Every structure is written in structure tokens, then in C-alpha cells.
Amino acid sequence: DxxxxxxxxxxxxxxxxxxxLNCDYTNSMFDYFLWYKKYPAxxxxxxxxxxxIKDKNEDGRFTVFLNKSAKHLSLHIVPxxxxxxxxxxxxxxxTSYDKVIFGPGTxxxxxx
Amino acid sequence: KAGVTQTPRYLIKTRxxxxxxxxxxxxxxxxxxxxxxxxxxxxxxLFEYFSETQRNKGNFPxxxxxxxxxxxxxxxxVSTLELGDSALYLCASSPxxxxxxxxxxxxxxxxxTVL
Numbered sequence: 001d002x003x004x005x006x007x008x009x010x011x012x013x014x015x016x017x018x019x020x021l022n023c024d025y026t027n028s029m030f031d032y033f034l035w036y037k038k039y040p041a042x043x044x045x046x047x048x049x050x051x052x053i054k055d056k057n058e059d060g061r062f063t064v065f066l067n068k069s070a071k072h073l074s075l076h077i078v079p080x081x082x083x084x085x086x087x088x089x090x091x092x093x094x095t096s097y098d099k100v101i102f103g104p105g106t107x108x109x110x111x112x
Numbered sequence: 113k114a115g116v117t118q119t120p121r122y123l124i125k126t127r128x129x130x131x132x133x134x135x136x137x138x139x140x141x142x143x144x145x146x147x148x149x150x151x152x153x154x155x156x157x158l159f160e161y162f163s164e165t166q167r168n169k170g171n172f173p174x175x176x177x178x179x180x181x182x183x184x185x186x187x188x189x190v191s192t193l194e195l196g197d198s199a200l201y202l203c204a205s206s207p208x209x210x211x212x213x214x215x216x217x218x219x220x221x222x223x224x225t226v227l
Binding site (some may be wrong): 004006009019034036041042043044045049089091095097098099100101102103104105 | 116145152153154155156157160161167168170191202204209215217218219220221
């Protein structure tokens with residue numbers, strides 16, 4: 001039973017446009033959400049996070065939105081750049097002491 | 113500060129064999145987690161160690177085990193390898209469990225192929 005879902009395995013976006021990566025979760029106990037980016041042959045790197053007490057967190061070109069009632073979060077990248085081409089993993093955990101549960105990932109391709 | 117290192121980077125084994133993977137966390141980090149990554153499944157949590165004690169465990173069979181040493185280095189072992197164990201095994205370190213911003217820093221992974 002996958003508690004964190006990323007229903008789009010891949011996404012293609014033109015350079016300069018907005019990339020929107022979506023994530024749904026099933027466990028209402030999740031309290032903290034994270035996004036990681038992974039390039040081939042490298043480990044995932046932390047990108048941005050959001051606590052359940054917030055509905056938006058912004059860091060430069062990256063913004064994460066959280067809709068708790070819908071159990072949905074999204075990552076917006078504006079403007080998209082070719083270097084953003086990578087696999088993006090959505091992740092969640094119940095408490096700060098709990099294990100992190102990852103989604104299956106979305107492969108983003110930003111076309112120059 | 114050096115990042116998380118994993119050895120070996122690539123490994124080829126045959127069914128029935130066992131394998132040991134090693135992870136050295138970032139200096140000062142005391143928590144180490146292990147994940148299995150396969151296509152379409154994302155990162156599946158294996159276990160987490162902190163101060164030489166297993167804190168959390170995922171839903172993997174007993175063939176998967178791990179340990180942590182006093183210097184925070186960690187090893188994971190897979191016995192009686194099966195074809196389905198072929199995957200990228202990732203290690204992640206963090207300063208410790210808890211905290212408002214428990215980011216994990218990942219190593220490059222060990223690519224295990226079981227023939």
C-alpha cells in the first residue's frame with residue numbers, strides 16, 4: 001500500500017515555463033513533507049520542505065503548496081531550466097522522529 | 113565537509129550469495145538510514161540506525177539486516193540473494209532523529225545486480 005503517490009511518472013516542460021509536480025498521500029497523520037531531486041548516478045538531494053501547519057513554502061524558484069484537506073501537495077518550479085531535468089521524489093513523515101516515506105518519483109525533462 | 117560515501121559503488125552477485133554494503137555518514141552525523149530504489153517503486157525504507165541501535169525498520173524480509181558501529185559507520189547485509197534484490201541501495205545520514213528540519217543527506221548508492 002503506497003502511502004505517498006506520484007501519479008505522473010514523467011513530465012516534459014519547455015524551458016522558461018512553469019513545472020508543476022504533484023503528490024498525493026493517504027495517511028492523515030503525516031506532519032512534514034519533503035521534496036528531493038535526483039540526478040542519474042547520484043543520490044537524492046533535499047530540495048524543499050513544508051510543515052503541515054503551513055500551506056505554502058517558497059525558496060527561490062521552488063514553491064511547495066500543501067492542501068491538507070485534499071491530502072495533496074505540489075511543487076512549482078518557475079522558471080524551469082534545463083538543469084532542473086531530474087527525478088523528483090515527494091516524501092512524508094508522521095513525526096520528526098519517524099521514518100521518511102517516499103513516493104515513486106516523477107521524471108522531469110526541461111526542453112531547451 | 114566530506115559527503116556520505118558508499119562502497120562498493122557497483123556489485124554483481126549470483127543468486128544464493130550474500131552481500132555486505134558499507135556506508136560512511138557525514139562527520140558528526142549519528143543517524144544512518146538505508147533505502148532500496150527500484151524502477152517504479154521509488155525509495156523503499158529498509159531501516160534506520162542511531163547510536164548503534166536500530167530505531168526504525170521497513171517491511172523487508174529478515175534476509176536484510178544492518179548494523180551501526182561506534183563511529184556511526186553502517187553496514188547492511190543481504191543473505192541468500194534473489195533476482196528481485198537487484199536495485200540501487202542508498203544510504204542517508206542525518207545529525208540525529210527528530211528536529212524540525214530533519215534533512216537526510218544521501219550517498220551515491222551501491223548498484224547491486226543479482227544474476
